[in-house]
Amino acid sequence: MTDHRASADEAREFLAKNPDIRHxxxxxxxxxxxxxxxxxxxxxxxxxxxxxRPLPSSIAALTLDGDDAENTGLLWEVGDMDCxxxxxxxxxxxxxxxTAPTAQVLVMLDPELGMPSAAADPRLTAIHVIERLMxxxxxxxxxxxxxxxxxxxxxIRQRPPVPVAPRGAHPHVYxxxxxxxxxxxxxxxxxxxxxxxxxxxxxxxxxxxxxxxxTLTHRAxxxxxxxxxxxxxxxxxxxxxxxxxLACFMAKPFGGHAGSGTHLHLSLTDRAGHNxxxxxxxxxxxxxxxxxxxxxETAADMMALFAPHANSYRRFTSNSYAPLFPTWGxxxxxxxxxxxxxxxxxxxxxxxxxGADANCYLAAAAVLAGVDHxxxxxxxxxxxxxxxxxxxxxxxxxxxxxxxxxERFAQSPIxxxxxxxxxxxxxxxxxxxxxxxxxxxxxxxxxxWYLQTV
Numbered sequence: 001m002t003d004h005r006a007s008a009d010e011a012r013e014f015l016a017k018n019p020d021i022r023h024x025x026x027x028x029x030x031x032x033x034x035x036x037x038x039x040x041x042x043x044x045x046x047x048x049x050x051x052x053r054p055l056p057s058s059i060a061a062l063t064l065d066g067d068d069a070e071n072t073g074l075l076w077e078v079g080d081m082d083c084x085x086x087x088x089x090x091x092x093x094x095x096x097x098x099t100a101p102t103a104q105v106l107v108m109l110d111p112e113l114g115m116p117s118a119a120a121d122p123r124l125t126a127i128h129v130i131e132r133l134m135x136x137x138x139x140x141x142x143x144x145x146x147x148x149x150x151x152x153x154x155x156i157r158q159r160p161p162v163p164v165a166p167r168g169a170h171p172h173v174y175x176x177x178x179x180x181x182x183x184x185x186x187x188x189x190x191x192x193x194x195x196x197x198x199x200x201x202x203x204x205x206x207x208x209x210x211x212x213x214x215t216l217t218h219r220a221x222x223x224x225x226x227x228x229x230x231x232x233x234x235x236x237x238x239x240x241x242x243x244x245x246l247a248c249f250m251a252k253p254f255g256g257h258a259g260s261g262t263h264l265h266l267s268l269t270d271r272a273g274h275n276x277x278x279x280x281x282x283x284x285x286x287x288x289x290x291x292x293x294x295x296x297e298t299a300a301d302m303m304a305l306f307a308p309h310a311n312s313y314r315r316f317t318s319n320s321y322a323p324l325f326p327t328w329g330x331x332x333x334x335x336x337x338x339x340x341x342x343x344x345x346x347x348x349x350x351x352x353x354x355g356a357d358a359n360c361y362l363a364a365a366a367v368l369a370g371v372d373h374x375x376x377x378x379x380x381x382x383x384x385x386x387x388x389x390x391x392x393x394x395x396x397x398x399x400x401x402x403x404x405x406x407e408r409f410a411q412s413p414i415x416x417x418x419x420x421x422x423x424x425x426x427x428x429x430x431x432x433x434x435x436x437x438x439x440x441x442x443x444x445x446x447x448x449w450y451l452q453t454v
Contacts, residue, residue, distance in 0.1 A: 031426075051084075056082060061430055088123070108123045144225055144265075147262075148236065164245055285347075308359065324389075324397055326396075406435060
């Protein structure tokens, strides 16, 4: 795993190689995956590395729209005190899509100097779970796949907005013509990924019109894979804006089209780097099956992390490529936990529950907690599903009602064990606040259904 704190030599070397840089954006990932922070001048960069930068404790407990969430213990109770954040190694990079010469760097709250908010930092939470696995000589190897819709930025005030779909409103899944028509956009994406050393590979046209995916290669350092996914999401949004588009990572932006998911690919290696899931039998090794058993058993408790917003739950419908049960299968896209085809050495699990709106650090932490839980208890996952996973009758369904998922997470002993009691308290308080405010809004549908009817 990468070091928690970067050396100031990284900043000195970067400034020497990039004397034209005028702005540096320091970015902290909040619970919702939103990047928050400050814009610095170049002379402030080395002090950031050497002594950190203060951020208010409330930044670790904000709602999606950036408002304070009550009952987190990180606001009035502590006087909204400052907590120190430090740069994440290897994330000081140019932002080539911006007009002014600009750089960016991820920051994370210090485990001690970031108090009291450190307990709520998503990246630090993921690190704690990964380190717990590594104490058992289990090293997680991960890759993140993010689906998104490309929208016409000029249409975002329309309801619904207009997808950028060169071949019209039909899916045209895997269409080469769609990809060719968006050639200038993809060229800029790949150029920017090269600048930031992000491992962008295959691009595909997904199932919805204007829905796309670019795969990121797996990393033996799981936290690096999550950092890269976070940087990649920002990059895609930035390049899209440059082209007059909006890259939309909502879980379900269109009622009549496929939702967008975050698919987490994972395997485990031992200290020598051997894949502990590798087996000629596609069902894998006992370690693989126990990991699947743990992920399945804990999935319902972790649903509030996999599906963190009201819109997240619109994605979970039959025949939608979003799973409804914590099931597993071999080469089967109707289940939650899929073992893809491939050579034995590449054997891994694709976790398919999360929406594209999930915070990848928290989603991965939840998945890896399930892996550790399953291996530690040697949980049997049962028989893999063959055929239509939407017709399963012998498995409890995943909670697909937002307030129910929040309360299940808030009461989960497993969540408190792996993430810490304070993280669970803070995250649950933020999500309760969002849920209450969302349900208090009077929508157009309220007026359409009830104004003249009841």
